[in-house]
Amino acid sequence: MINLKINNLEVKAEEGWTVLEAAKFYGLEIPTLCYNEGLSVYGGCRLCLVEIGEGPKSKLVSSCTYPVEEGLVVRTGTKRVIEARKMMIELMLSIAPNSKAIQDLASKFGVTQVRFKIRNEECILCGLCVRMCAEQMDGRAIGFQNRGYKRKISTPFDIKSEVCRLCGGCMYICPVCQLKCQGPDADTTVCNACLTMDPTCLDYYDELQCWMYDAGRCGTCVRETPEKSDSKEQTRNSKAKEKNV
Amino acid sequence: MDADTQKVQLLITKHNTEKKALISILQDIQAEYNYLPQEALKIVSETLDVPLINIIGVATFYRSFSLQPRGKHLVTVCMGTACHVRGGPKILEEFERRLDIEAGETTKDSQFTLETVACLGCCAIGPVVVVDGNYYAQTTIRMVGPILKKYKKKEKKNEAH
Numbered sequence: 001m002i003n004l005k006i007n008n009l010e011v012k013a014e015e016g017w018t019v020l021e022a023a024k025f026y027g028l029e030i031p032t033l034c035y036n037e038g039l040s041v042y043g044g045c046r047l048c049l050v051e052i053g054e055g056p057k058s059k060l061v062s063s064c065t066y067p068v069e070e071g072l073v074v075r076t077g078t079k080r081v082i083e084a085r086k087m088m089i090e091l092m093l094s095i096a097p098n099s100k101a102i103q104d105l106a107s108k109f110g111v112t113q114v115r116f117k118i119r120n121e122e123c124i125l126c127g128l129c130v131r132m133c134a135e136q137m138d139g140r141a142i143g144f145q146n147r148g149y150k151r152k153i154s155t156p157f158d159i160k161s162e163v164c165r166l167c168g169g170c171m172y173i174c175p176v177c178q179l180k181c182q183g184p185d186a187d188t189t190v191c192n193a194c195l196t197m198d199p200t201c202l203d204y205y206d207e208l209q210c211w212m213y214d215a216g217r218c219g220t221c222v223r224e225t226p227e228k229s230d231s232k233e234q235t236r237n238s239k240a241k242e243k244n245v
Numbered sequence: 246m247d248a249d250t251q252k253v254q255l256l257i258t259k260h261n262t263e264k265k266a267l268i269s270i271l272q273d274i275q276a277e278y279n280y281l282p283q284e285a286l287k288i289v290s291e292t293l294d295v296p297l298i299n300i301i302g303v304a305t306f307y308r309s310f311s312l313q314p315r316g317k318h319l320v321t322v323c324m325g326t327a328c329h330v331r332g333g334p335k336i337l338e339e340f341e342r343r344l345d346i347e348a349g350e351t352t353k354d355s356q357f358t359l360e361t362v363a364c365l366g367c368c369a370i371g372p373v374v375v376v377d378g379n380y381y382a383q384t385t386i387r388m389v390g391p392i393l394k395k396y397k398k399k400e401k402k403n404e405a406h
């Protein structure tokens with residue numbers, strides 16, 4: 001057993017665990033994106049950053065890849081961590097503003113602006129699909145290619161792969177190509193509907209049907225509080241009508 | 246020019262069909278064909294029992310490998326910081342103009358491929374241009390024409406033989 005401290009809490013972890021696993025075991029939440037329990041770790045999204053060490057020697061590491069050590073001091077909610085995490089979300093948002101997963105993260109962690117050029121790409125290079133294909137589907141049909149700003153995910157020679165088994169695992173796990181964010185102007189900017197509406201799309205409502213989607217506005221899984229709803233409901237309805245005309 | 250199975254197999258066995266020799270094998274194939282033909286990569290994948298996608302990952306990671314056929318002569322213009330401030334981009338432009346291609350492309354007659362590189366480690370003699378392994382130091386726009394001429398001439402001489 002390895003003894004370490006997370007957020008001033010004395011905890012015990014098994015050898016070979018990562019800091020993330022230890023934190024999870026004790027119910028401490030650390031946000032992740034490129035991490036998935038069923039896959040090997042990659043450490044690409046940097047969302048799971050935590051601060052280790054103390055004083056001027058402390059540094060940020062990705063908790064999903066950092067192994068527990070005897071006497072390690074970990075802090076998961078310092079100013080430095082929060083700022084770095086917000087920056088990561090902002091950067092990812094500028095690459096793929098269509099991703100609901102990333103828009104949700106933005107709302108959850110209070111990212112309300114994007115100061116970078118919006119690139120509208122379909123991929124944030126988290127590598128989940130590559131690991132899913134190789135490790136769970138035994139496919140090895142897709143992978144990283146090139147490097148630097150030209151890095152991309154593709155099949156060999158960019159043509160239909162001979163070994164892909166069309167299982168759809170890569171799409172299932174991708175945080176970008178899943179259902180697009182339907183928030184107000186989510187295509188080009190930060191949605192933040194989840195910050196301003198209640199209940200938010202962060203919660204999952206099973207029984208709600210997606211009717212606002214047809215009307216062209218957000219609301220897929222958002223219902224407003226009774227006090228606010230009257231006036232807004234009207235503008236929404238009139239907008240929906242305009243669309244139909 | 247298509248890859249010939251036997252030739253590629255031979256290059257692989259030269260390295261004892263070892264997975265860890267992948268880069269050396271790719272280098273040999275590149276030396277043989279001037280680029281990495283798709284067929285050759287498939288043969289390497291099957292023989293070494295390495296997924297094709299992993300080989301592609303390696304082959305596209307390094308700039309010295311090319312998946313597209315290259316010209317007979319490879320012109321590399323340094324765009325590293327030192328060469329850049331001394332006029333590298335102007336020299337590149339001149340090459341692009343004279344060859345009528347953009348950096349990264351190959352001329353229609355497959356004679357020249359133009360590429361850029363970020364520092365060759367000899368900044369003191371910049372701006373540097375390398376043609377088929379020959380280094381040209383302190384290049385100026387005026388030298389671009391004569392350099393190209395030299396290689397075009399070589400071509401003619403070889404044809405005459």
Ligand code: SF4
Nearest residue numbers: 133139164167168170
């Ligand atoms: S659909 Fe094809 S590429 Fe995607 S995970 Fe399955 S085998 Fe891999």
Ligand code: SF4
Nearest residue numbers: 123124126127129174
């Ligand atoms: S395609 Fe999706 S899962 Fe794959 S690396 Fe890009 S964002 Fe991640």
Ligand code: FES
Nearest residue numbers: 043045046048064
């Ligand atoms: S979850 Fe740790 S870096 Fe992505």
Ligand code: FES
Nearest residue numbers: 323325328365368
């Ligand atoms: S910058 Fe050209 S050789 Fe270093």
